[in-house]
Amino acid sequence: MSTTHSEEPVYDLAQLGHAELLTPVYEDSLRFFVDVYGLDLVAEEGGSAYLRGWGDTELTTLKLTPAARAGLGHVGWRAVSAQALDRRVAALREAGLDGDWIDGDVGHGKAFRFRAPSGQLMEIYYESEKYRPTGEKRPYLPNQPQAEIHRGVGAQRIDHLNILAPDVPETRDVMARALGFKLREYLVPPGQGEVGAWMSLMNKAHDLAITRESAPTSGRLHHLAYAVENREDVLRAADTFSQLGRPIEFGPAKHSRTQGFFLYVIEPGGNRIEVFSGGIHIYAPDWEAVRWTTEAGGRSTAWGLDVPPSFHAHATPVLD
Amino acid sequence: MSTTHSEEPVYDLAQLGHAELLTPVYEDSLRFFVDVYGLDLVAEEGGSAYLRGWGDTELTTLKLTPAARAGLGHVGWRAVSAQALDRRVAALREAGLDGDWIDGDVGHGKAFRFRAPSGQLMEIYYESEKYRPTGEKRPYLPNQPQAEIHRGVGAQRIDHLNILAPDVPETRDVMARALGFKLREYLVPPGQGEVGAWMSLMNKAHDLAITRESAPTSGRLHHLAYAVENREDVLRAADTFSQLGRPIEFGPAKHSRTQGFFLYVIEPGGNRIEVFSGGIHIYAPDWEAVRWTTEAGGRSTAWGLDVPPSFHAHATPVLD
Amino acid sequence: MSTTHSEEPVYDLAQLGHAELLTPVYEDSLRFFVDVYGLDLVAEEGGSAYLRGWGDTELTTLKLTPAARAGLGHVGWRAVSAQALDRRVAALREAGLDGDWIDGDVGHGKAFRFRAPSGQLMEIYYESEKYRPTGEKRPYLPNQPQAEIHRGVGAQRIDHLNILAPDVPETRDVMARALGFKLREYLVPPGQGEVGAWMSLMNKAHDLAITRESAPTSGRLHHLAYAVENREDVLRAADTFSQLGRPIEFGPAKHSRTQGFFLYVIEPGGNRIEVFSGGIHIYAPDWEAVRWTTEAGGRSTAWGLDVPPSFHAHATPVLD
């Protein structure tokens, strides 16, 4: 009956800490994230805006930076301890992914920066600043980080990131070996090789999705997702986006992988943003990665619905 | 800004693996768990029934055993690896909680059994048997362990346990030090000392709740909870229990601690059973345990609703 | 098989048009209805405030008037046509309920005012003013009367009224004969006579509930209800009231009668206000009124939950 693992699972990273998005229309993007998506602006420093969802425990989870083209500035993964951080830096170097220490940024301390095989800039860190609500930001329940925001969609907390990779197995292998990401599901359509991998750090269905880059480029972002509490909140988000004149690209519907309930919009700068809820939780320490083969590439929903072509074609930076 | 921890968090236990409930009316309890609560009967062996929820990855998560009185037979926590199991056994012994190895049971291999300071029998183990669905038990999505059960409440997967302890801090301290449970919230009403502690292993708000035993006894169970996917499922469970003539003791409502959505019923044997959904998820590795003080002992709901007296008075075994 | 009716059902009244609430703390009540309950203030005239829910088609559905004591000022029922109004005035007079024509009020034209046998002031009218949204009040869907309000609870539209009557059958008989209210359900606990009647005009489970006045008085209000779209909105309202520090008296839960999903709060002036959703819809023209007998007086919920004593004791005006 027993299952034997020669190798122990690693729990050195705790969470997706923050992401930096680049936008060619900084003011419009900022208005979108504050007024429509419902984040709070925590600081503006060095030309960037730092935002947070009302359910985030970190001070800031989104950095918004003006740039010539939309895309992912970098993504930050938080370690469970200072020692764990050191272990992961060593593991990264062992995996041949060297990088540099930076001093820190608004909301967190020193971080080790490296580039994933798929080209995205990443960092790992431990020291960070907690959000301390004051005044009307104080929640009515002490186990909430902040009073609930009812502005726009009211996105609650950062949830996951989907990056594109020319070689999916190569990138997910490094993320697994060096950082302890666990492979939860992967998609291998007949004759296409592995086109998608969904990985998580602890109990989530995914903190990181890696899907295949089909263009001759690298380092691109497919989407960044914040979570809301119930799928009813996703349905209300659909109403809110419609009321506020922001077109929905895809959803609301239920993903096949992760079983999350979702919808996608494109923020003014061009980056794809998800409103996500639910999804399976994974408690088995020896979860066997689920191999999806029967569905052809386009099937992304549990209900078999059609996927709009843009969902597979659009990523940031947009190619010239 | 930084936070410094001298001690690293321990992630050696993965999940609440299973619980054993004792019942003086075995047949009635079994019918309740299968027909009303919606679990599947996996095996009957040695006089006990072994059941599972359709969302459980383990073969069995509930063992039902005939006994003179209702109560908790034992509870099993699953380690993340064989090595982690050994480390926790050593830590238990170091904490002065000695125990014995047993060979295993239906669904899992060798386990180390010990008694918590609060008197409940517990075990930790790693080797376990995965459920392999066949025939009509096969799910339509490969990332579900089993086809969804629509019988009765359709309880999805084991979620958490609430035990009573004469000395709450003593028990939660051992669970923290020896097993790596993290304290998430605790309740200290004015002048009463700590009357409740909510602890979890990884991202959940709680895998284990410990509340104060006010009777001169020990080892009692307050409730066992299975989760459902949405709070709408809890509302439907209320309809289902009512349709099937099973009185609801408390709920549906929203907990203050954990923010879970809940309802409670008493199974025919007398044990309190919860249908639970949602609740906060904890991703910060340095989560600061939330101290609840302003609410007097009786306030268990986020909406300030009255708690029925039985909720504080009833536990199993019932005292003579 | 057939059913034969000698008498035809009457469809001369269309809807609960508006209600007037009296409050001893006008400013506080107004702030509650605008900021917490989420209505819009349409006009202040003659010392009264006129408000509307974002889903109301009438210009105003709530009139708030300063008074020495809380209570119901009057309630207005809208006829389906000018001719129907005349028919109902004749029927009221035939039933011995004389009254007087008034010229109208903000939002509606001439109305015939009379006093129900249970003492509440009522009026029937036809001519009324539609709400015409402009600017940011314009909805994104042309079949919504107004852009959705996300402030506070965001109560959507006026739904029903519960009055107290010393003699329930007497009042409901007049409402049926003179105005065409259809009896949908009634409650006759053993040995108590008829203590409640639920009546509606067309497809709703109730536009008017009449429950027994147990004090030596008349003309009192039990509660006024606005509807929200889904029961999820009632759950969210529970959060909102809690966040805004407004205690919930009863609910969220599911009514036995009407099967509506509900919660109750007391507005600052003392009147009980409901947030209501769902409930059965009645399409059979020969619906047989449902006689409830098995449940004792206190059972108001479909799930058998306890009713707080205040729910049966409190009404407005409060007795000295």
Added chain:
Amino acid sequence: MSTTHSEEPVYDLAQLGHAELLTPVYEDSLRFFVDVYGLDLVAEEGGSAYLRGWGDTELTTLKLTPAARAGLGHVGWRAVSAQALDRRVAALREAGLDGDWIDGDVGHGKAFRFRAPSGQLMEIYYESEKYRPTGEKRPYLPNQPQAEIHRGVGAQRIDHLNILAPDVPETRDVMARALGFKLREYLVPPGQGEVGAWMSLMNKAHDLAITRESAPTSGRLHHLAYAVENREDVLRAADTFSQLGRPIEFGPAKHSRTQGFFLYVIEPGGNRIEVFSGGIHIYAPDWEAVRWTTEAGGRSTAWGLDVPPSFHAHATPVLD
């Protein structure tokens, strides 16, 4: 301020009583409606099956009849009284729509049959048989017609019908004048004339939708809809259809017109079947029909989602 109507609204028809569907694969269709859609089989007589939803008050609301081709056999509208029935028969004749009396069918008495200008066979009737539950069909609440069905989708009650008409205004004009259907919304895309009309009898957003037949034929059915209680039930229906291997054509999503929450499947015989929930309720007796013009023909959802081409192309009978 006032509104003046020279003509009074007519409330002589109460409800969509039943529909008859034709199917070339009777056994498969019957299995679908019982096992997947969740209706109960009430009788099999004269080669047809008679079914009901658990929330229907009529004995039977769906007649399933073997035929060479799928399509609508007939649709039955129930009058509010015997006198109202006679008035409507006279009005039909006055409108030039003659017909014949039939003796009745399982579940209802004599009916007047006529053909709508758009070619569908319709009947109006009053005498009907109520469903009387016995044994385990008895509901736990006396205001439910039957114990809730948890089999398959558990469709609750018949809701509405969408027919195709070569000339939409002609058909809706007759339905209004002769039968008292009220026009609630209509769609007039630029340069296309009126391509859709949504009409109802009392408080619903629609009992009957009429959309343009673009093929050189008449008498076709676009879809038949049963309602479920919450939009969560529609989401669960999507899971259920997927689990049972029945493809979803369109939805779950939210309609623009009616604002109902929906999904569509094609039953084995080829008829399109909807699972519907919610939608606006109309209480104003002088509701002004909403003219939709800004959206081009294909926009059927409130969220601007794409409509699958089959939704506009497929109807029954399918053309050769």
